[in-house]
Amino acid sequence: MKFTTSRLAMTTAVVMTASVVLAGCASSGGGGQEGGGDPVKIGASLPLTGPLQAFGTSLQTGYQKAVDEVNDAGGLDVDGTKRPVQLVVQDNASTGDTAGSQARDLILDDEVVALLGPATPPLSIPVSSAAEQAGIPALFTITPLEAWKGGNPDGWKWAWDVFFDExxxxxxxxxxxxxxxxxxxxxxxxxxxxxxxxxxxxxxxxxxxxxxxxxxxxxxxxxxxxxxxxxxxxxxxxxxxxxxxxxxxxxxxxxxxxxxxxxxxxxxxxxxxxxxxxxxxxxxxxxxxxxxxxxxxxGMGLDREGEFIDEFSGELGGVNSDLGTIVYGYSIAKVLLDAITAAGSTDPGAINQAIGATDATYPAGHIAFGDDNAAATIAxxxxxxxxxxxxxxxxxxxxxxxxxxxxxxxx
The missing domain is CATH 3.40.50.2300 (Response regulator)
Known part of the structure; x- marks a missing residue:
């Protein structure tokens, strides 16, 4: 199942079985965007159904919020041209093999310039491997660092993870x-x-x-x-x-x-x-x-903590991990978008280098990557x-x- 969108209608209801179908609608372009030129495509394989659906729908909400903010401001400045951002999402149904296959499809068929990950090591590791094979940058979260690093003993080069250390x-x-x-x-x-x-x-x-x-x-x-x-x-x-x-x-x-x-x-x-x-x-x-x-x-005192609580806690029914997943999804999407701006290019190598140079505070906390491509936050x-x-x-x-x-x- 594929959604090509820069503004998706989200469902944040959490369902525990794989029989649930995401109700979504697709569109292209974001409200208020002024950017010209071809869109900058970013891909994501997410668990929108299945036992990990709560993580997937919340990540999608966070990713979309970051994309919408950029489009509403006129798009990304790439080589002196304002270009809109397009988020291309596929549902991996909480299955690792599907996540890896979809990542390859997003790279080869949709020609995305970078990937935003699913959640948990069983899904994130196959997507990381696809990014490594293709030489395309990929950012992950809601994926504990040590288990993720264990998926590639030689070390990740194109994949990056922001989350707590076990x-x-x-x-x-x-x-x-x-x-x-x-x-x-x-x-x-x-x-x-x-x-x-x-x-x-x-x-x-x-x-x-x-x-x-x-x-x-x-x-x-x-x-x-x-x-x-x-x-x-x-x-x-x-x-x-x-x-x-x-x-x-x-x-x-x-x-x-x-x-x-x-x-x-x-x-x-x-x-x-x-x-x-x-x-x-x-x-x-x-x-x-x-x-x-x-x-x-x-009470953690994170950047924009109150803003996210005010915006999302009502529809989520409280302050909980779904809200935290939205915050982390938004944060890594911002890291990626900031990296594309810093690179001034959609060249994968330039974007990857700019991600590695990240050293800034986001709603998830301060993000700076080590030599292992991991940025640890506190649990x-x-x-x-x-x-x-x-x-x-x-x-x-x-x-x-x-x-x-x-x-x-x-x-």
Whole structure:
């Protein structure tokens, strides 16, 4: 499914199954644009349907906002000519092979000058590989850095990633647990995709360093729906703290099993799944009080934080990770558009060099890339309270609000 547009009608409703169809309309050109000449085409393969749909629709909103701002101002200045920007989007249905194939189609058939990525390593790595093969710059976010870098041990040259580093992020669960009284027993539930492997390994290593006892660890394939034996073992081990990394549908299945076994831990960290806007409602209330590392939260003090909250929190139903994904999508799109302006050209090599020279503050934070083509931002911890993901641990690893225990949705 392809959308060629510079202003798309968005849907921000979060749906957890692959049967959902995006309702969108296509147009060319952006409102108020004055630019002449051929449009500068930017491509994106996004998970607009499937289990990662919440990330895809939010990224598309952020990308489109950045494109619309440039077009409304008259377009990009390229070689002294104002040119409109056109965003070409395809739906990869949350499938990595499709994302890679679509990236190649966008490069070869649509002749885009650069790519904006999907989300998560299983989708972003195939798109990164396509960019490397073609020699086309590609920018990514909502893709943890270490897992993404692991997709190319030789190092990425044309692909760039802006997000948190798992080494810092996997501290936040233990730092948050330090804020409440528990028996310090931890159970891990992690899937076998790149995120789960990297994060699960780090949590297992760090538990003892933070003074916690890892009493149980479950690893399982993505799409697992039967957690009965794993939950029973964690319960028998008397773990007060659950740290999980699962996709949204698997997270609901996991919560249902905890509820079925009357197992209400003091703290339940639901990484990735818990970063879905409206997740407590989607889970029938079971996710109320669960926690998740977050890249955006009210009170972080990020550039234009209040502006984005005012513009989007109403339609998203609260301040949550969907809003943060819009912010990060907007930010990397701005990095790309600024790089094209700095290059004064649509030559891929010139754009790639300009991306590497980025050193500026955007709504996602300060962005400057290292030699590994990664720009690390800081993760905080949030807890679902109603429709809002409330920051309970700030960027300095300090308490930002009281943590509600035990997990209300499982009581």
């Amino acid at each position: 080494d810092q992020m996997t501290d936040t669960q233990f730092q948050t647990a330090d804020l409440v009284e528990t028996n310090k027993k931890v159970a891990l539930f992690t899937d076998q995709e790149e995120d789960g492997i990297v994060m699960g390994g780090l949590w297992a290593e760090k538990a003892a360093e933070f003074g916690y006892d890892l009493v149980y660890q479950a690893q399982f394939p993505v799409g697992n729906t039967n957690f009965s034996s794993q939950v029973a073992e964690a319960k028998a081990a008397d773990a007060d703290i659950i740290i999980s990394q699962v996709i949204p549908p698997d997270g609901i299945a996991l919560l249902k099993e905890f509820k079925a076994q009357s197992y209400d831990p003091e703290l339940f960290f639901l990484e990735k799944a818990g970063n879905t806007g409206g997740y407590p409602e989607l889970s029938g209330g079971l996710a109320d009080g669960t926690l998740a590392a977050n890249w955006f939260a009210e 905080v911890q949030t807890q679902w309270v109603g429709n809002d993901a409330v920051m309970v641990l700030d960027a300095d690893g300090k308490a930002a609000a009281d943590v509600v225990v035990p997990t209300p949705g499982l009581e």
